[in-house]
Amino acid sequence: MELLIGTLVTLLVGRAIFKGYSATGVLMLGGLALLIATALQGLPVLPKNVAATGHAATDIAEFVKSLLSSRAADLGLMVMALCGFAGYMTHIGANDMVVKLASKPLSRIKSPYVLMVAAYFVACLLSLAVSSATGLGVLLMATLFPLMVNMGISRGAAAAICASPAALILSPTSGDVVIAAQASGMPLIDFAFKTTLPISLLAIAGIGCAHFFWQRYLDRKENLPLTRQDVHEIVTNAPALYCLLPFTPIAGVLVFNGKLAPELHIVTVLILCIALAALVEFLRHRRAAPVFAGLEVAYKGMGDAFSSVVMLIVAAGVFAHGLSALGFINQLIGLAQSFGSGAMVLMLVLVAITTLAALTTGSGNAPFYAFVELIPKLAAEAGINPAFLAIPMLQASNLGRTVSPVSGVVVACAGMGQVSPFEIVKRTSVPVIVGLVIVVLGTLALVPA
Numbered sequence: 001m002e003l004l005i006g007t008l009v010t011l012l013v014g015r016a017i018f019k020g021y022s023a024t025g026v027l028m029l030g031g032l033a034l035l036i037a038t039a040l041q042g043l044p045v046l047p048k049n050v051a052a053t054g055h056a057a058t059d060i061a062e063f064v065k066s067l068l069s070s071r072a073a074d075l076g077l078m079v080m081a082l083c084g085f086a087g088y089m090t091h092i093g094a095n096d097m098v099v100k101l102a103s104k105p106l107s108r109i110k111s112p113y114v115l116m117v118a119a120y121f122v123a124c125l126l127s128l129a130v131s132s133a134t135g136l137g138v139l140l141m142a143t144l145f146p147l148m149v150n151m152g153i154s155r156g157a158a159a160a161i162c163a164s165p166a167a168l169i170l171s172p173t174s175g176d177v178v179i180a181a182q183a184s185g186m187p188l189i190d191f192a193f194k195t196t197l198p199i200s201l202l203a204i205a206g207i208g209c210a211h212f213f214w215q216r217y218l219d220r221k222e223n224l225p226l227t228r229q230d231v232h233e234i235v236t237n238a239p240a241l242y243c244l245l246p247f248t249p250i251a252g253v254l255v256f257n258g259k260l261a262p263e264l265h266i267v268t269v270l271i272l273c274i275a276l277a278a279l280v281e282f283l284r285h286r287r288a289a290p291v292f293a294g295l296e297v298a299y300k301g302m303g304d305a306f307s308s309v310v311m312l313i314v315a316a317g318v319f320a321h322g323l324s325a326l327g328f329i330n331q332l333i334g335l336a337q338s339f340g341s342g343a344m345v346l347m348l349v350l351v352a353i354t355t356l357a358a359l360t361t362g363s364g365n366a367p368f369y370a371f372v373e374l375i376p377k378l379a380a381e382a383g384i385n386p387a388f389l390a391i392p393m394l395q396a397s398n399l400g401r402t403v404s405p406v407s408g409v410v411v412a413c414a415g416m417g418q419v420s421p422f423e424i425v426k427r428t429s430v431p432v433i434v435g436l437v438i439v440v441l442g443t444l445a446l447v448p449a
Contacts, residue, residue: 005037006328013319014357023363024308028315034322035060045325067317076310079175080302081270085249087301088274091294092281093238094245098126100236101243112152113216116161117208119144123165124204128247133166133364133401134408140165141416157215159417160427163409164207166364167402167432168200168395168439172253176368178266179313180394183375184387188266189257196391199442203395203435210431218427239284248273274298313369320373343384343449350378350389351396351440358400363407368397388449395439399432 013030035045039056046052046059050066053059089095123140140162148158169177172192181191252269255261264272274295281291350371357367371393379386401407405421410428414421 002327003331006034006323006326006331009034010323023365024312024315027312027319031315031318031320031322032060034319034326034328035063038322038325041326043325043327047321063321064314064318067321068314071314071317072306072310076306076313078178078267079310079313080305081267082175082178082249083305084298084302085270085274087304088277088294088298089246091297092242092245092277093236094242094277096236097238097240097243098246101240112148113212115151116148116153116157116215117212119148120161120164120208120211121204123161124168124170127165127169128171128250133398134412136166137162137409137413138416141413145417154215154219155417156419156423156427157211157219159413159419160215160424160431161211162417163413163424164211164402164428164431166409167207167399167428167435168203169398170197170200170204172197172250176365176394176397179369179372180390183372184385184390185376186387189253191387192253195387195447196394198446199391199439200395202442203438206438207431207435210434214430215427242280245273245277245280248276312365316369317373320371324374324377343382343388344444346378346382346384347389347392347443347449348440350374351392351436354393354396355400355436358397359404364398364401367400368393385448388443388447391447392439392443396436399436399439402428403432 009030013026016026039045039060044052045056046063046066050063053062123136123144126140127136141159145158145162148161149155153161171177172188177192177196178188180196181188184191186195249266249270252264252273253266256264256269278291278295281294282288285291354367354371357371358364372390375386375389375393378384379389401409403425404410405425410421410424414424417424
């Protein structure tokens with residue numbers, strides 16, 4: 001019964017998000033429904049570390065308040081700081097300068113498909129500076145897309161390349177990586193660089209090779225004519241040295257690790273990076289007004305992150321706890337263990353669920369945030385290393401989004417490239433499958449179960 005109720009609510013939640021309802025509102029409502037079902041069965045609603053209020057109805061509200069307090073004060077603050085920094089980098093033109101300098105060498109490559117793969121690798125590097133999948137896709141469509149089309153790459157293939165880089169996470173300061181590291185119970189440096197990054201690099205290499213052969217096959221099959229388009233230079237007044245600023249948080253995380261320098265919290269590193277960028281801006285303009293205006297953009301980015309990402313995390317936490325309190329997790333563990341080889345089967349089940357949820361919803365965050373909350377308890381109950389579950393789920397959520405015809409990045413790239421979203425999905429499907437297989441195999445090989 002617990003498995004049936006949990007599955008039914010999960011399917012309804014996925015269907016509602018697919019229809020365009022707010023992921024935050026739907027996950028919150030689904031979580032509350034699960035908690036109500038838990039209370040009706042006489043099961044405890046609150047976790048052991050939260051004091052009961054004496055009534056099931058108020059216990060549910062107390063849990064939401066407790067989760068909001070903990071998420072906003074710790075994890076939410078990190079996400080808000082990351083989004084504020086990203087918004088500031090865009091405002092001062094640092095992200096544009098990164099793309100501008102990276103785009104120039106590509107014009108020297110003569111083979112269209114070699115250029116396409118090179119553009120994909122460069123775009124993956126740019127994902128370190130631009131964390132938003134849709135933002136990165138739009139930026140690439142405005143810069144690398146005309147260059148690729150001008151070199152003879154079909155519009156569908158070029159748009160698929162622009163939609164692909166955010167399919168795998170490279171940045172150790174990404175909010176998703178921070179969350180996954182916490183769920184795995186590992187320090188951010190160890191989780192990001194010793195486990196996630198090697199698997200991501202292997203998958204990126206595999207996806208790049210798959211793009212080369214798959215796009216060439218589709219172009220030849222469809223006998224597409226080559227079209228030419230002029231390349232427009234990026235217009236930015238930022239100095240060339242600004243290309244270094246988006247990467248300062250990565251450098252800060254590496255330096256302030258407790259060995260080379262005092263160990264600092266990632267939010268502290270981000271504050272120092274924003275302060276450094278503001279100082280550089282002051283030296284550039286020699287006036288305080290532009291600096292203060294830019295910082296207002298950073299503050300607004302933090303506020304927008306609270307209303308979108310942080311509240312989504314809270315809603316996902318309510319949904320995940322509802323599944324846990326209902327007994328869904330115990331039933332899922334029993335089901336996975338009944339097939340034997342519990343660790344690998346459970347990992348594959350979670351990867352499949354996360355991928356399908358991302359494909360259906362078009363969101364890389366909502367499915368991962370919904371299920372990442374389950375990892376610590378699943379791992380503890382089954383005796384599994386949490387990272388063994390977290391890493392493939394982290395990558396599967398982003399890979400699934402790349403083959404969703406309703407995802408923001410696919411829709412945006414399709415609109416700007418004047419192709420159908422389903423054309424992009426067709427062209428990203430095989431590379432994503434290759435990437436997902438490599439992620440699973442890499443996890444089995446490099447992460448102890």
